[in-house]
Amino acid sequence: MAVQNLLPVIDVVACCAPLTRETLSAEQAEDLARSLKALADPARLRLISMVAASKDSEACVCDLTEPLGLSQPTVSHHLKVLTDAGYLTRSQRGTWAYYRLVPGALDSISRLLVNA
Template sequence: MGTTTRDAEQLSACCTPLAVEAISADDAATLAAKFKALGDPTRVRLLSIVASTDAAEACVCDLTEPVGLSQPTVSHHLKVLVDAGLLTRSKRGIWSYYALVPGALDDLASTLKL
């Protein structure tokens, strides 16, 4: 419409336009929440240990000693991983067994392979 103002300034220096659409703020928050759960050395080790067991699951008593932390702390980290959708918890008898959520890590990996 109105070409009264000088709207044709090139400004080729800065301000490169976006070629494709960037991620939305909501999606970024969802993604970041999962990465945040992975952003702790203890939680990475816990995930690795669970994934390394032949049954692909482990109870808390298996995990406290390898990581060298107290039982409440390990329970806390496991809860963070469960809340992030990376682990499941199934209680059998006295023990709580934690297992990987199938495909959860693969889905996360896909978002990085954009």
């Protein structure tokens, strides 16, 4: 149930029918819960929305730390959680690490929650 040891969102989504279409197995529920847990934190939600709003849809840690009001290690930690969960990608250029949204990741999770 820890937020670690998770499949990328996309894979979780591939395996599961929408939440209200058929009853989830224990494993499906664990996978989906892990993906949602990665999202269910105010700092991480703001990070996602800040990355999405950034120029060229990417941002480095240095751009995110100050507006978020958290320490640099904490921001790095949250970015790692989001990356491991499959919501963000990381690409290093020089000393900077740039994070971008994974296209479709949020849509996939979102589709799992609705009936249609």
